[in-house]
Amino acid sequence: xxxxxxxxxxxxxxxxxxxxxxxxxxxxxxxxxxxxxxxxxxxxxxxxxxxxxxxxxxxxxxxxxxxxxxxxxxxxxxxxxxxxxxxxxxxxxxxxxxxxxxxxxxxxxxxxxxxxxxxxxxxxxxxxxxxxxxxxxxxxxxxxxxxxxxxxxxxxxxxxxxxxxxxxxxxxxxxxxxxxxxxxxxxxxxxxxxxxxxxxxxxxxxxxxxxxxxxxxxxxxxxxxxxxxxxxxxxxxxxxxxxxxxxxxxxxxxxxxxxxxxxxxxxxxxxxxxxxxxxxxxxxxxxxxxxxxxxxxxxxxxxxxxxxxxxxxxxxxxxxxxxxxxxxxxxxxxxxxxxxxxxxxxxxxxxxxxxxxxxxxxxxxxxxxxxxxxxxxxxxxxxxxxxxxxxxxxxxxxxxxxxxxxxxxxxxxxxxxxxxxxxxxxxxxxxxxxxxxxxxxxxxxxx
Ligand code: PHE
Numbered sequence: 001x002x003x004x005x006x007x008x009x010x011x012x013x014x015x016x017x018x019x020x021x022x023x024x025x026x027x028x029x030x031x032x033x034x035x036x037x038x039x040x041x042x043x044x045x046x047x048x049x050x051x052x053x054x055x056x057x058x059x060x061x062x063x064x065x066x067x068x069x070x071x072x073x074x075x076x077x078x079x080x081x082x083x084x085x086x087x088x089x090x091x092x093x094x095x096x097x098x099x100x101x102x103x104x105x106x107x108x109x110x111x112x113x114x115x116x117x118x119x120x121x122x123x124x125x126x127x128x129x130x131x132x133x134x135x136x137x138x139x140x141x142x143x144x145x146x147x148x149x150x151x152x153x154x155x156x157x158x159x160x161x162x163x164x165x166x167x168x169x170x171x172x173x174x175x176x177x178x179x180x181x182x183x184x185x186x187x188x189x190x191x192x193x194x195x196x197x198x199x200x201x202x203x204x205x206x207x208x209x210x211x212x213x214x215x216x217x218x219x220x221x222x223x224x225x226x227x228x229x230x231x232x233x234x235x236x237x238x239x240x241x242x243x244x245x246x247x248x249x250x251x252x253x254x255x256x257x258x259x260x261x262x263x264x265x266x267x268x269x270x271x272x273x274x275x276x277x278x279x280x281x282x283x284x285x286x287x288x289x290x291x292x293x294x295x296x297x298x299x300x301x302x303x304x305x306x307x308x309x310x311x312x313x314x315x316x317x318x319x320x321x322x323x324x325x326x327x328x329x330x331x332x333x334x335x336x337x338x339x340x341x342x343x344x345x346x347x348x349x350x351x352x353x354x355x356x357x358x359x360x361x362x363x364x365x366x367x368x369x370x371x372x373x374x375x376x377x378x379x380x381x382x383x384x385x386x387x388x389x390x391x392x393x394x395x396x397x398x399x400x401x402x403x404x405x406x407x408x409x410x411x412x413x414x415x416x417x418x419x420x421x422x423x424x425x426x427x428x429x430x431x432x433x434x435x436x437x438x439x440x441x442x443x444x445x446x447x
Contacts (some may be wrong), residue, residue, distance in 0.1 A: 012168040013240040014249050016322070017062075018256040019171040020232050022178070023319025024107055025225040026261040027312050028286050031268045033217060035279035038209030039201040043265075045210070045218035050258055053219075053436050054226045056428040057393050059250040060400040061228060063413065065237025066246055071330040072231035075238070080403055087403055093392040094330055096230040097323035100384050101350035103357050103377050104323065105155070108316040109147030110136060111309050114287060118305035122295035126277070129288045137284070141362040145355055152351045155320045159328055159343045163239045167321055174314040181311035182260060185267045185304065194274030198266050201279065212443065219440045220385035225257055227319070229392025231326040238329075247416040247425075260315075286312070324350070386444030394437045401430035 008016065034042050068075025073091030080087035113136060123129040136143060158166045189195050227233055233253075237246065268286060272279060275296070277289040294305035324346050331342035360369035360376035371379035400409060406426065414422045 007163040007239045008168055010244055012172060014252050015175045016167055016171040017233055017236050017253045019175050019318030020227045020322030021253050021257040022260045022315050024316045027264040027315055030261040031265045032282055032285040033221060034265055035285055036282055037214035040203050040205035041207050041210040042214050042218050043202050044205045045215055046222050049219045049222040053433045054222045055254045056425050057228045057396060057433055058226050058254060059247055060429050061233045061396050062237040062246040062250055065234035069238045071333040072234050072326055073330055074333060090395040094231040094326035096388045096392060097326055098346060098350045101323050102353040103380055104320055105151045105354050106148050106357050108151040109144055111313045112147045112150055114309045118302055118309060122291045122305055124295045129292045133284045133287045137361055139363050141358050144358045148354050152347050156343050156347045158321050171318050174318055178311045178314045181307050182263045186263050189267050189270035192270050192274040195270040197273040198269035201269055202265055216440060216443050223389040223393055224385055229389040232322040235326040235329050245416045387441055390437045390441045394434050397429050397433040
C-alpha cells in the first residue's frame, strides 16, 4: 500500500494537475489541429466535449484516486466490489502514459533544440524556417536523440524528488511562469490586425469544414488535453489532502487547461495571419511560423522566442512527469521497488521506443518503421488519441457509474457538488460519457 499519502498542498495539487493537463497538447497540438481541421467548428466540438464529457470524467478519475489513495491498479482492485474483481485490470491504463512518452519526449526535445536556434539565429523567412524544421525532423536523428535524452533525464530527475520535493515544487514554479509568458505574448499580439483574424478563425465556426475525422480528432484531443484516462490525475489525486474539494479542483484544472489552449491558439494565429503564414501546416506549425516572426522583432524577438520556447518546454515537462509517475507509483507500491529503480526502469522503456519514433520520421530509416500508411510516430499518436485514452476514459466512467454503488459515490461528492449538480454529473458519467467515448473509439477503429 501507499505510504506517502497527502503530500500535496491544495494549491500544489491544483497546479500540478493543471501542469499535467496543460502541455504540448495545448501549445503545440491544439493550434496545429485547429489549423488542419479548419478552425472554429473544430474548436467548438472541442469545447463542447470538454464541457459535456471532459469535466465529468476528470472529476470521476480524481474521485477514484481520492478514495483509493494508492496506485491505479490497487485503486481499482481495492475499491471494486468483491463480485467485480475483473476491474483490477483496469488499472493497467497507467502504461498508456509510457506509450505517450515515446513521442512526447521527442517533441520536448525539439523545443530544446529551438531554444538553441533562438540563441544562435532565428530564421528570417518561411523557407529558412521550413528548412530548419525539416532538417531536424527528417534528417537529424542523432540531434533529436540527443535532446530526447536530455528530456528523459530532466523528467527522471524531477521524479526522483517524489511528489512533494519534485512534482509539486516544479509545478508551483513553472505553471505561473508559463501563464505570465503566454498572457504577455497575447497582449503583445493584440496590436496586430492578425489578432482579430485569429479570433474569427478560431471562434466563427464554418461547419462545412467539419468532416467526421475532424470530429473524432476533436473529441480525442479533449481527452488528451485534460489528461483523462491514463491514471495521471488519479495518481496525483491519491496524494492530496482528504478535505480537498475535487469537484472544484476539477473545474479549475479544466478551466486553466482550456484557457491556456485558447490563448496559445490566439497568439499563434495572430502572428500567423499578421505575417502571412499558412494555418494548415500540421505538426510543424509552432516550429515554423513563430520563429520567423520573432526574428523580425530583432533582439526583443530573441528574448520573446526564448521565453516562448521556455514556456512550451515547461508545459511539456510538467505533463511529462505526470505521464510517467503513475507507472512509477505502481512499481513502488506493488513491488516495493525503490523510487530510483522504478523511475529508471520506466524511463528506459519509453526512451528506447522513443529512439525508434525518431527514426520513423527520418530519411533512410522511415521506410522500415511504418505501421500501415503511418509513421510509427503518427501511428502512436493516433492510437493514443483515438483509442487508448478513450478506452481509459470509458473504464473510469463505467467503474464510477456502474461498478461502485451510487450511495457511495454520492456520499463523497454530494457535499462537494450539491444534489443538483451531482445528478447531472452522475447522468453524464453513466449515460453520456461511455457512449460518446464508445462512438469515438468505434469511429476511429473503423475509419
Ligand atoms: N494533457 C497533456 C497535454 O495536453 C498530455 C497528457 C495526457 C499528460 C495524459 C498526462 C496524461 O499535453
